[in-house]
Amino acid sequence: MRPAGTVSDAKIEIRGLSKSYSTGHGSLLAIDTVDLTLAEGEFVSIVGPSGCGKSTLLYVVGGFLSADGDVLVDGTPIRGPGTDRGIVFQDYALFPWLTVRRNILFGLERRDVPQAERDAVADRLIGVIGLKGFEHRYPRELSGGMRQRVAIARTMACDPAVLLLDEPFGALDAQTREMMQDELLRIWLDTRKTVLMITHDVSEAVYLSNRICIMSARPGRIVEEFSVDLDRTLPREELVVSEPFNRLRNAVWLSVRRQAVAAAHADPG
Amino acid sequence: MRRLARLAPLAPLARIVPLLLFVAAWHLVGVAGLVDPAFLPPPGRVAVALVDLLRGGQIGDNIAVTLLRAFTGLALGATAGVWIGVMMARSEVFDAYAAPLVGATYSLPKSALVPLFILWFGIGSTTAICATFLACLLPVVVNTHHGVATTPKVLVWSAQAMGFSDREMLGRVFLMHALPDIMTGLRIALGFSFVLAISSEMIAANSGIGKLIFMYGENGTYDYMFAAITSVVAVAFSADRALLAVTHRILRWHDSAVPAADAA
Incomplete structure (x- = not known):
């Protein structure tokens, strides 16, 4: 299932990861035995219906939450947050x-x-994020898109080997989101960092990733994987109307849709 | 909006109008004979008394003593309050011990403790400062606690992912996030500091503006009593405005900040 060309050593290994929360009504299983390996330099997206525990998975990899199972970075189990893993929040x-x-x-x-x-x-x-002249502004004086660019720059300044992105463009309008995706793609092509991104935007996942994992509704399980092998040299306007892009996008969309429908039947409320 | 904008340059003047109306009403009540002028001296006589007290230095000297007591209590209370508030928010063990004490004493009128302090410390500054300290402590504790405890997880996680330890985050993240709340607590504490310094002077001191007010009240020289009260109002108001100006300056980054021209 690994994409061609980027295979090298495993950068992140997630083994048998489960996470449950205790609630007033007993224990709630959020993630159920997830196994996932990211190769060095790979860009992997996790897509799934809302509330499926995909952000929880990212927080466990970040070391912010504890869980059952193992998360290894460069073969070493993580102990809490670390500067090797930078994170960008929605x-x-x-x-x-x-x-x-x-x-x-x-x-x-x-x-x-x-x-x-x-x-x-x-x-x-x-300069990279195009905010010259805004250096001395406070966040409240910036637009959503500008704030997210600063957040990405802040994470990049620490030069982490792994980027964890938690629905990074979810709060942006459609135009800004596309610009930011292009910026992220350019940064990734430049630096070839290992990226684990959570998103609910199927087109975004297809546009940016090497590999897409579909997560089921709660308890979150990885139910399907798609390799993405698209020509990154094409400009966006050509790529997104191309046949391979849309074939894959539809397949991913249907897969997510099945999970969402299953969730709606299982949990009417 | 346009009408408001046109009135804006007049705003500082416009704010004095209700004050002038109040003084006019006060004067008229005396003139109309509604209240015996012996008990409610007209504003003119109070003004004369005020000038007399200012010339004689009684107000200056006693206000200085009162301010020293109030600000000492405030400084001690705020320092301890921030520390206790942070500890309560960051340590479950500390919180388990401190929370019941804070809850039990929060709504207690601290002036009720002044007789106790007289017993322990006698008449004078120590008693006034202790009462002020206690009164200033709790609003700062409660507000600091709230500010630190509500620090968003994502800010803490972001700092952790950049390698910061809890200790390193204290000043950089937790206290900065709590700053707007701390300033709110400080403003409440400032008000309390005057209340407690003056009320404890009334019953347990030989100096201070509280003692002066009480003395004139006992003697029945009400125009002088009113003059002393007026000076307290002016000083307390100025202190509050000064604190607001400082707050506004250090919270430029906060959503509550408004352009200086619009600030009230």
Whole structure:
């Protein structure tokens, strides 16, 4: 099931991962024995109906939540959060009391980085995300798209080997979302980081990923996988109207749809 | 909106109008003989008394003493309050011990404890400062606790993913997130600091503006009592405005911040 061309050592291995929450009505199984391996440099998306536990899975990989089973990065089991895994959240999670520039440099504060290098990192990333002239604004003065660009830049400043993206463009309008996807794709093609992305947007998953995993409704299980082998050199407007893109998009959409319908039947409410 | 915008330059003046109406009504009540002027001296006589007290230095000296007590209690209460609030929000064990104490003492009128402090510390500054300290402590504890405890998970997780430990996040994340709440607590505490400093001076001090007000009240020199009260109103109001200005400045980044021109 691995895509051609990007196969190398396993960067992330998720083995027999289950997560349950205790609620007032007993224990609730959110994720049920998920196994998933990401190769170095691979871009994997997890798509599924809402409430299927896909974000929970990402938080476990991030080390923010504990669960049964194993998560290994470079063959070593994780113990909590680490700088090897950077995360971008749907609602940006910028520090509202810091300016754009200081948000981007936040992660370097506790590292022994000379001032000149810090300035260089900030200038480069502010250029990459196209926010020159906004360095000294506070997050509340920015649009949603600008905030998300700052959040991505803040994570990139720490240069993590793995990027965890939690519905990163879910709160953006359609036009901004497409621009941001193109930006992310460019960054990924440049840096070839290992990416695990949660999304409910099927086109987004097909457009960005090497591989798409479909998650069932609660308890979340990976029920189907799709390899994506599209010509990344094509511009978006050609790619998204091409036959292979749409064939795959429809197949993924139907798979997610089946899960959503099954969920609606199982849980009328 | 347009009408409001046109009135905007007049706003500071317009805010004085209700105050002037109040003074006019006060004057008229005296003139009409509704209340014995011995018990409600007209504003003119109070103004004369105020000038007399300012010239004689009684107000300046006593306000200085009162402010020193109030601000000492406030500073101690705010410092301890922030610390306790943070500890309660971050440590379950600490919270288990502190929460019942805070809950039990939160709504207790701290002035009820002044006789107890007199017993322990006698008449004077220590008693006033202790009462002020206790009164300032609780609003800061409660607000700091709320501000720290409501720090969004995603902010904490973001910092953790960048390698920050809990200790490193204290000043960078938790206290910064709590800052708007801390400033709210501080504003409430500032009000309490005047209340407690002055009320404890009334019963347990030989100096301070509270003592002065009480003394003139006992003597029946009500125009001087009103003058002293007026000076307290002016000082408390100025202190509150100063704190608001500072708050506005350090919370420029917060959603509550408005452009300086629109600030009330």
